[in-house]
Amino acid sequence: MSDEPAVERLPLRHPRGVTHLVHGEGALLAASDELAEWLAGRRAFVVTTPVVWRLHGGDLAAPLAAAAGVEVLEVAEGEAAKSLDEAQRLWRRMLEAGGKRDSRLLAFGGGSVGDLGGFVAGAFLRGIACAQLPTTLLAQVDAAIGGKTAVDLPEAKNSVGLFHHPFAVVADTRWLATLDERQRRAGLVEAVKMAFLLDPPLFGAIEATLPALLDGDAAALAETVPAAAAIKARVVERDPEESGERALLNFGHTLGHALEAASGYEGLLHGEAVAWGMLFALRLAARRGLAAAPAARLAAVLGALAPPPLPAISAEDLVARMGRDKKAREGGIGWVLPQELGRGRWGVKIPADELKAELEAFLADPIPG
């Protein structure tokens, strides 16, 4: 590991202003002065988990020292935190602690902390400013970027939420050192997804450094994370609220969300469910012109990421769950399918009988050959 911070900065322009992206090894230190200035004299609320706070909370000491007061709001790990009850508990604590319109919120943790924290910030007193400090690979390359926030209802994941663009996303790849390997593999899925559809050179680089990435090699992560985050940022800039191209980033997510829901958000991590969703989408894409070679390359990378087995679930159940996905419209589900390496389509309609037959075949034999 180098002593010199290797940090990439990228502005993400959106309709409400700019989000400052700071990604890489030593990103927190590099952004510390800006965060301190943003916090100066304000009340700061840190939404985090007990584990993240214990492992890395000390890193925030310098910027938080500038705040008028700091309230640490610890929430449960994982999807369990993303409930309206939890949001309400945080809002009430923020009111009790004197939270105001000019207070600040920092979401410091993985994707669930970012989703919940961003939502809580976006609706508190009709919106206070927030910063995303993602500590997992998945959140650093994907979830923390682009202003999407949400909590879950029992019926469907992310069914209540809003767009609330953060002031900054500060993603220090040093925080990834404490991730377990399963979390790292699941997070890599989203980087693979974006690289395959939007950045063929990065996809090649991921293929080449996959063993190092799986090992959590700091240099490999410090290369790949800012590059993947930059893809996401460019897509969000071009289509901030997903009226078009941003839908590409849902590659693997239609079936992925249904698999997560079917396993009660406990069996599969989000990235693992998305990996299965991408493998299924490859089957649909193969019938629509995707060549065998790029499909095999993607399947090989996803295979190396080794998601756990699929939960026992019927095709009927999955179809019903996909119909309730928030991406669905009255006209039906729009699928994201790759056309070739570096190019994909969104909004693809699949006939109901084809979908059911393919799902049944997929569930019976998810990785053929």
Next chain:
Amino acid sequence: MSDEPAVERLPLRHPRGVTHLVHGEGALLAASDELAEWLAGRRAFVVTTPVVWRLHGGDLAAPLAAAAGVEVLEVAEGEAAKSLDEAQRLWRRMLEAGGKRDSRLLAFGGGSVGDLGGFVAGAFLRGIACAQLPTTLLAQVDAAIGGKTAVDLPEAKNSVGLFHHPFAVVADTRWLATLDERQRRAGLVEAVKMAFLLDPPLFGAIEATLPALLDGDAAALAETVPAAAAIKARVVERDPEESGERALLNFGHTLGHALEAASGYEGLLHGEAVAWGMLFALRLAARRGLAAAPAARLAAVLGALAPPPLPAISAEDLVARMGRDKKAREGGIGWVLPQELGRGRWGVKIPADELKAELEAFLADPIPG
């Protein structure tokens, strides 16, 4: 009452597009085709109260016939509907009924229905389009215009919410005929507020027609409501998310919100609490240069609107509640004070000892002389 609809149309341009304002006698009929086109082939959710739906639901039959399906979501009358539990109940029913991103929501009722319905629309699947169909005077001239939505927490009113601009605000003054007189008086307070600060000719017109307005005279209401709504629309256009001038519209609301909270949202209607808040602000303004003549004119109109007596509450309690108001910032409460008829200031800081002394004097003798 004339047979010819007297309807005023006004576009309200905001950062996300345009809201179509249609105000006056026969507004619903005049906007029926546009609403039908907007609903065509979509699932429609109507958030309303049992009373409004029984009295006026038939008016919506024509536009709703164009929808692919209609789900009527009845909620409680008044502030009781504005809870996160109620929002969650509606979101779950919307998911069960097949609600999608391209579904539509119509908020059909008073200010509380509009606040709740707009919030539910704004956060369902990260936002679906909504229309505001306000049926009370307060909502027609003020609450339904400008995209503010919210629910309450036990600690503070409107403490959770977001900006979600509606597709249209259709305010048929015929619906006001079924309001009881108390609701009408309370709603007039907001029209008086805007006219006094921003439109002296309208303030004069309200003074001149006050007996007819209090009687619910259809012609007088059909004149005043579109004029007051137009003031609000112009302010919102210039300052959509209240970074400046829109704060003027909080005249009377700092103390008003505290009075509502102190009475558990049951003793005083919103407009009544705001009337008391304006009377109190006149005391602070008198020490800062507001002449006696315009102050006396405003006090006379508010006196004619006859709000019920103040609840028994201490100055200390009110000061504490105002400190928790969502308008408050770390620097303290910013008051809105009139400077003369047609001109006011916002963000005025009042020293704590002056505030307490004035509040004590006000509570002891709210309408001196």
